[in-house]
Amino acid sequence: MSAELFSVFYQFADVFAFLILSAAGLAIVFGMMGVINMAHGEFIMCGAYVTVGLVKLGVPLAIAQGLAAVTAGLIGVAVEYLIVRRLYKRPLDSLLATWGLSLIVTQSMLLIVGSSVTGIGTPEGSFAIGGYTFSTYRLVLFACAVAVLIGLYVIFMKTRFGVMARATMQNAAMAKALGARTGRIYAISFGIGAGLAGLCGALYAPTMTLIPTMGATFVVESFVTVVVGGANVLLGTAPAAVFLAMIRMALNASYGQIIGQIGMLFAVILIIRVLPEGLSSVLVRRGR
Amino acid sequence: MALVDVKGVTKRFGGLTAVSDVDLTINAGEVHCLIGPNGAGKSTLFKLIVGLYPPTKGSIFFDSIDITDERPFARVQRGLSIKMQAPSVFKELPVRQNIQIALQARFSGAERDVEEERLLALLDLAPESGKLAGTLSHGQQQWLEIGMALALQPQLLLLDEPTAGMSPEETFKTGELIKSFNAEGMTILVVEHDMAFVRQIAQRVTVLHLGKIFARGGLETIIQDEKVAEIYLGKTHAH
Amino acid sequence: MFKLLDGPQTLGRGWTFWSCFLAVLAAALIYPVFADSYDVGNFSYFLIWVFMALGLCLMWGYGGMLSFGQTFFFGISGYAYGVLAINMGGGSTTIAALMLSVIIAMIAAGILGYFMIWGGISGIFFGIVTLSATLVLAFFLGQTAGPEWHIGTARLNGFNGMKGMDPLTIGDFYIEGSALYYVMVALIVIVYIALRMLVNSRIGNVIVATRENPQRAEMLGYDVRKYQLLTFVIGSGLAGLSGALYTSWGQFITPSSIGLPAAAMPIVWVAFSGRSDLTATLVGSFLLLFGFQTITVYSQQAALVLMGTLLLATVMLAPQGFVLGVGKLVVDRWTGRRRRDANSTLADTGRLQSDEA
Numbered sequence: 033m034s035a036e037l038f039s040v041f042y043q044f045a046d047v048f049a050f051l052i053l054s055a056a057g058l059a060i061v062f063g064m065m066g067v068i069n070m071a072h073g074e075f076i077m078c079g080a081y082v083t084v085g086l087v088k089l090g091v092p093l094a095i096a097q098g099l100a101a102v103t104a105g106l107i108g109v110a111v112e113y114l115i116v117r118r119l120y121k122r123p124l125d126s127l128l129a130t131w132g133l134s135l136i137v138t139q140s141m142l143l144i145v146g147s148s149v150t151g152i153g154t155p156e157g158s159f160a161i162g163g164y165t166f167s168t169y170r171l172v173l174f175a176c177a178v179a180v181l182i183g184l185y186v187i188f189m190k191t192r193f194g195v196m197a198r199a200t201m202q203n204a205a206m207a208k209a210l211g212a213r214t215g216r217i218y219a220i221s222f223g224i225g226a227g228l229a230g231l232c233g234a235l236y237a238p239t240m241t242l243i244p245t246m247g248a249t250f251v252v253e254s255f256v257t258v259v260v261g262g263a264n265v266l267l268g269t270a271p272a273a274v275f276l277a278m279i280r281m282a283l284n285a286s287y288g289q290i291i292g293q294i295g296m297l298f299a300v301i302l303i304i305r306v307l308p309e310g311l312s313s314v315l316v317r318r319g320r
Numbered sequence: 321m322a323l324v325d326v327k328g329v330t331k332r333f334g335g336l337t338a339v340s341d342v343d344l345t346i347n348a349g350e351v352h353c354l355i356g357p358n359g360a361g362k363s364t365l366f367k368l369i370v371g372l373y374p375p376t377k378g379s380i381f382f383d384s385i386d387i388t389d390e391r392p393f394a395r396v397q398r399g400l401s402i403k404m405q406a407p408s409v410f411k412e413l414p415v416r417q418n419i420q421i422a423l424q425a426r427f428s429g430a431e432r433d434v435e436e437e438r439l440l441a442l443l444d445l446a447p448e449s450g451k452l453a454g455t456l457s458h459g460q461q462q463w464l465e466i467g468m469a470l471a472l473q474p475q476l477l478l479l480d481e482p483t484a485g486m487s488p489e490e491t492f493k494t495g496e497l498i499k500s501f502n503a504e505g506m507t508i509l510v511v512e513h514d515m516a517f518v519r520q521i522a523q524r525v526t527v528l529h530l531g532k533i534f535a536r537g538g539l540e541t542i543i544q545d546e547k548v549a550e551i552y553l554g555k556t557h558a559h
Numbered sequence: 560m561f562k563l564l565d566g567p568q569t570l571g572r573g574w575t576f577w578s579c580f581l582a583v584l585a586a587a588l589i590y591p592v593f594a595d596s597y598d599v600g601n602f603s604y605f606l607i608w609v610f611m612a613l614g615l616c617l618m619w620g621y622g623g624m625l626s627f628g629q630t631f632f633f634g635i636s637g638y639a640y641g642v643l644a645i646n647m648g649g650g651s652t653t654i655a656a657l658m659l660s661v662i663i664a665m666i667a668a669g670i671l672g673y674f675m676i677w678g679g680i681s682g683i684f685f686g687i688v689t690l691s692a693t694l695v696l697a698f699f700l701g702q703t704a705g706p707e708w709h710i711g712t713a714r715l716n717g718f719n720g721m722k723g724m725d726p727l728t729i730g731d732f733y734i735e736g737s738a739l740y741y742v743m744v745a746l747i748v749i750v751y752i753a754l755r756m757l758v759n760s761r762i763g764n765v766i767v768a769t770r771e772n773p774q775r776a777e778m779l780g781y782d783v784r785k786y787q788l789l790t791f792v793i794g795s796g797l798a799g800l801s802g803a804l805y806t807s808w809g810q811f812i813t814p815s816s817i818g819l820p821a822a823a824m825p826i827v828w829v830a831f832s833g834r835s836d837l838t839a840t841l842v843g844s845f846l847l848l849f850g851f852q853t854i855t856v857y858s859q860q861a862a863l864v865l866m867g868t869l870l871l872a873t874v875m876l877a878p879q880g881f882v883l884g885v886g887k888l889v890v891d892r893w894t895g896r897r898r899r900d901a902n903s904t905l906a907d908t909g910r911l912q913s914d915e916a
Binding site: 066067068115118119122123124125126127128129131132133134135136137138139140142143245248251252255256258259290293294297300301302304305306 | 625671674675677678679680682683684686687688690691692694695698699702818819820823826827830858860861863864866867868869870871872873874875878
Binding site: 370372391392393394396397401402404408409410411412413414417420421422424425468472 | 567761764765767768771772774775776777778779780781782783
């Protein structure tokens with residue numbers, strides 16, 4: 033019995049980790065600036081490629097993953113500075129610009145690197161409970177997802193940057209008048225968002241085939257999580273991921289991945305009809 | 321005869337009660353002013369009548385029909401017409417097209433063309449008719465919006481601070497316009513805090529204070545009410 | 560009628576514009592006489608996509624609803640055409656299959672649109688919800704390789720796509736080559752004129768009013784949701800028309816015409832052309848498709864990199880669109896010169912009356 037219970041938890045944890053890791057970066061950028069980064073999938077791809085490249089050079093996996101996230105974050109800061117910064121007054125246009133960037137990056141990668149790179153294989157290690165075997169790495173991913181949420185909580189609630197960032201989120205003009213350097217806050221937030229995307233790619237790199245278009249496998253999950261979660265990462269994205277993971281897990285178990293994904297999409301479309309402002313609006317209202 | 325009947329309406333936002341158990345009757349054919357210091361709940365009450373917010377409690381009747389659950393467009397189709405506080409026109413469209421969009425619901429063909437010219441002339445906007453509405457001055461945008469509200473030929477015209485941002489001359493002219501519509505039989509509700517303007521147009525006045533009805537009556541009664549002056553002066557000093 | 564064609568919502572008015580329009584149309588009509596059939600076939604191929612672009616222009620430029628999911632409806636209709644044409648037995652029934660598949664796309668748009676519009680979704684969320692639906696459809700179709708995935712006798716075939724349906728046929732006559740080309744030209748003229756009349760009509764007035772200020776439009780007594788849904792259904796129906804014609808043209812359709820990067824293409828065409836005008840979209844989309852197809856022959860990736868670059872450049876440098884910008888410049892120069900001429904001749908007869916701007 034407890035083995036079955038753990039098996040259910042394990043499946044939930046697997047989907048939850050995927051949703052949180054793929055959506056956290058997108059949600060931060062959306063929450064802070066009202067911008068959806070359409071090149072989100074390409075930052076994920078970047079993280080995966082850097083990880084695999086470094087591992088092949090002999091760098092230990094965990095360090096390679098850390099460096100990959102940092103690389104993606106730095107590229108994110110550059111993208112913010114060169115493109116997104118000029119479009120804050122036009123959120124729809126920043127979607128289009130980042131989408132253009134996404135096309136350029138994916139297709140250039142296909143031209144230069146070719147269609148697929150040999151992977152590095154999922155780290156060994158599994159354990160058994162009852163009659164079931166579980167992969168240890170999947171639990172590491174879940175732990176990372178939880179760590180990301182805790183990390184974000186600490187950054188945004190406990191640091192000086194977090195206070196400034198939340199003030200900017202509430203009212204950018206006012207925060208600026210009070211001395212917050214909103215330009216830098218935006219750049220750092222975008223960098224954190226891109227870095228988290230890179231981390232997602234880095235963490236999943238060992239588990240999947242690397243192709244330049246791999247970002248597309250993450251974007252649906254990240255989009256729907258952000259749509260359901262609304263603008264607040266901690267109060268929106270996390271509960272949204274819990275909710276969607278339960279739906280997804282139930283459907284995955286009985287009907288397979290693709291029906292799980294379709295079911296999740298239907299759930300999201302129903303939710304937006306009922307709760308147009310996302311889950312976080314409900315939670316925030318309750319909290320008041 | 322009551323055209324609008326607000327019965328026991330309450331509106332809460334989270335823990336804040338913006339409007340509390342308000343009854344308000346607007347009789348057919350009158351110019352009714354809703355006044356009160358800042359934060360009294362005037363705009364909230366206005367939006368409840370318009371249908372932008374659902375009330376927490378209570379009901380709203382128009383022409384004896386319960387419209388509490390109707391969306392704004394349905395209320396407008398019943399004969400309301402609205403001018404919001406901040407000018408809200410179709411900024412990227414020409415002035416003439418703004419008027420046309422409003423007019424086409426009630427008029428068509430040659431009749432519409434005549435009405436269009438009449439409104440443009442009435443609002444002194446004929447020379448600007450080709451300009452984009454967003455390029456008009458603040459006062460002109462306010463008039464354009466009043467014109468759009470009038471184009472619907474409403475039974476009841478609802479105006480939320482129609483003179484905000486207008487010069488004294490423009491304000492006076494707006495007052496005279498409102499009186500002339502009323503003379504033709506239109507019922508008008510105006511939310512306002514400019515007392516000179518209220519004196520110019522009001523027949524009946526309702527004073528709102530802290531979300532509740534504080535006083536109501538004819539214009540003269542209200543003006544001479546010392547308690548009204550007190551809350552008003554007390555608060556007006558604050559801003 | 561003429562007032563609707565030449566109304567305020569569309570650029571290009573009067574004698575000069577319509578003469579140009581007729582000249583281009585005449586050139587298009589005699590083109591197959593001078594070109595070889597391969598090129599005519601290619602031209603028909605570019606024209607297939609124009610409907611999807613015009614539909615997006617209506618939704619985005621006029622209605623203010625940026626859908627990233629035009630290929631969703633393209634795909635639904637394209638696959639529907641395949642399934643219907645195969646199951647109904649081909650021949651003249653393909654005409655019915657074409658119409659039905661467009662209707663199916665419109666019904667799908669009606670359902671998805673209802674949930675989004677009545678749910679109050681707008682702006683960027685409208686884009687990412689439609690894109691999510693598109694990607695999920697593409698993933699779904701991508702894994703239907705097994706023999707268990709079939710509708711009637713039509714196999715879905717996963718990534719390799721559905722094939723073997725008849726092209727549009729009347730009796731024994733396949734509508735191919737020049738015949739298909741003329742059908743396309745006729746359809747484009749009809750759709751273009753019909754859309755012009757729509758956007759200049761009362762309905763069009765409400766559509767642009769809703770784009771500008773939905774609350775104000777509602778306060779004038781319009782149920783803006785219904786107008787938005789109508790716009791969405793028409794725009795998606797046009798994407799569906801493109802999809803059904805595409806399947807009929809090539810007698811196959813694959814999931815890759817739905818997912819990424821295909822979903823980005825209509826956005827690039829319309830953004831680059833100038834979303835706020837139907838004519839600019841028509842001209843610009845055709846030019847882009849022509850350029851894209853020319854480069855794709857050498858390298859599809861390079862062509863897509865160019866599309867991405869154009870999208871980025873449009874947003875950064877000319878948010879209103881390049882074709883529209885150039886068009887306006889030409890018109891300004893043209894009328895500016897004429898006005899100056901008029902000014903100089905009228906200078907001594909008195910002041911110029913210029914109230915009609």
